[in-house]
Amino acid sequence: MKNVALKLEKIKARKIYNSRGEETVEVEVWVDGGYGRAAAPAGKSKGEKEVAYYPPGGVDEAVKIINTQLAEALKGVDASDQEAVDEALKKFDGTENFSKLGGNAAFAVSLSTALAASKALGKQLFQHLSIVDEFRLPFPLGNVIGGGAHAGKGAPDWQEMLVSPVGAKNIGEAVKANFMVHSLTGKLLDKHLGGFTLGRGDEGAYAPPVKTEEGLEILKQAAEQVSDELGFKIRIGVDVAASSLWDQSKKKYVYRTEGIELTKEEQINRVAEWVDKYELFYVEDPLDENDMEGFVELSKLVGSKTLICGDDLIVTRPDILAEAADKGAVRALIVKPNQVGLLTTAMKSVKIAHEKGVVPVVSHRSGEPPEGHLAQLAVGWGGKLLKAGVVGGERVAKANELLRIGEIIGMDRVVKL
Numbered sequence: 001m002k003n004v005a006l007k008l009e010k011i012k013a014r015k016i017y018n019s020r021g022e023e024t025v026e027v028e029v030w031v032d033g034g035y036g037r038a039a040a041p042a043g044k045s046k047g048e049k050e051v052a053y054y055p056p057g058g059v060d061e062a063v064k065i066i067n068t069q070l071a072e073a074l075k076g077v078d079a080s081d082q083e084a085v086d087e088a089l090k091k092f093d094g095t096e097n098f099s100k101l102g103g104n105a106a107f108a109v110s111l112s113t114a115l116a117a118s119k120a121l122g123k124q125l126f127q128h129l130s131i132v133d134e135f136r137l138p139f140p141l142g143n144v145i146g147g148g149a150h151a152g153k154g155a156p157d158w159q160e161m162l163v164s165p166v167g168a169k170n171i172g173e174a175v176k177a178n179f180m181v182h183s184l185t186g187k188l189l190d191k192h193l194g195g196f197t198l199g200r201g202d203e204g205a206y207a208p209p210v211k212t213e214e215g216l217e218i219l220k221q222a223a224e225q226v227s228d229e230l231g232f233k234i235r236i237g238v239d240v241a242a243s244s245l246w247d248q249s250k251k252k253y254v255y256r257t258e259g260i261e262l263t264k265e266e267q268i269n270r271v272a273e274w275v276d277k278y279e280l281f282y283v284e285d286p287l288d289e290n291d292m293e294g295f296v297e298l299s300k301l302v303g304s305k306t307l308i309c310g311d312d313l314i315v316t317r318p319d320i321l322a323e324a325a326d327k328g329a330v331r332a333l334i335v336k337p338n339q340v341g342l343l344t345t346a347m348k349s350v351k352i353a354h355e356k357g358v359v360p361v362v363s364h365r366s367g368e369p370p371e372g373h374l375a376q377l378a379v380g381w382g383g384k385l386l387k388a389g390v391v392g393g394e395r396v397a398k399a400n401e402l403l404r405i406g407e408i409i410g411m412d413r414v415v416k417l
Helices: 058-074 082-093 103-120 171-193 212-230 264-277 292-302 318-327 343-355 373-381 393-409
Strands: 008-017 023-031 034-039 139-146 160-164 235-239 252-255 260-262 282-284 307-310 332-335 359-363 385-387
Touching: 008 058, 008 103, 023 058, 023 103, 034 103, 058 082, 058 103, 082 103, 082 343, 103 343, 139 171, 139 212, 139 393, 160 171, 160 212, 160 282, 171 212, 171 393, 212 235, 252 264, 260 264, 264 292, 282 332, 292 307, 292 318, 307 359, 318 343, 332 343, 343 359, 343 373, 359 373, 373 385, 373 393
Parallel strands: 139 385, 235 282, 282 307, 307 332, 332 359, 359 385
Antiparallel strands: 008 023, 023 034, 139 160, 160 235, 252 260
16 A cells, blocks of 8 residues: 655754764654654775765765755655655765765665654554565674774774574564673683773774684683573674775785784685684675675685675675675675665665575664664564674664564564574
8 A cells, every 4th residue: 555645844954973973964854744863874894885975075064965955855755755755865966976965964864754754654664664575573683792993903803703692582582692692701701811891892892802713712602601591592603894804905814913914715714614613604794895706706615504794795785786696695785774875775685685585684883873773674674684783872772672673563573594
């Protein structure tokens, strides 16, 4: 059934700050009987192929453009038709990479309009933007030990060591499990290091002075202990963020904490070895973002054992995802809507993922606003994993939203992974 037409009445933008203390744009939208507010996130390790975050004048210019030009251009657009909203945004910007308005600004407008429309229609956001036949709750995937671009000198070279309670039978025990693993990992790190300040990186993950393999050993131990205590399987995974290790001039992956350099083949062999050794169920960006063929080679080696996931490789773009899926480069896709600027572009990528048997992983960024909207998108789009950290108010907001959605659709309606 088609939604009732809802004329967009008013848009207002302002500058606020994300979880990293960086400037970002927040947008409010009013329609008849509905109101929505949303802010844009920001990544630290950013893919080359992402849209431009902001115009040359930054957040201030984006806010000015929205308030003085875009508000008038979008007035009267049917807010219940997300395609129409996003087409109007695309037409207003008129560039290939949102360099006039900024992809973050476009995303904030796109999401706040969807929120206003869902409110006016008396629906949850996941219901309003649904692309699936039945709703399921994704397993939370959280960063417990961090390194790379998200941490300081001496931290692990791989960017994220992750945990997900994929054996949980309901969302309540799944959310609790991640908190328990995070807490135990802190205690194990403290013991291993003979005293640890429990310092954390951007996403609330511990940023200890250990090598990547030490971190994997400790996280695996924590996950196994909590698995035994709770009676279901908790698995670990990684985000290598290999593009931040790749040195184009040397044609090698440079591990600064370990003090080593690896060729492409050595990098592939290391990932394959650690997939087996640590039973990694998920491996994100194991190779440089411009090495599609390397992803194919690695997937042939370990693709049946683990989810090789593309983030910087694909940056939520439908065209790149289709190519990666057809080549067998990935079994999972990171979905970050602000990478492409519009909800409907991200939705197109998720639809392709479903069609081609690729697992959608709806993901936060390292700099996040404190709302739980991402959980709503994950449920509405059929995301199998919700990558949203573990601790920190902006991360917990997503977990709490999963619990609220669970009350609506059933706490035991978790995905099958």
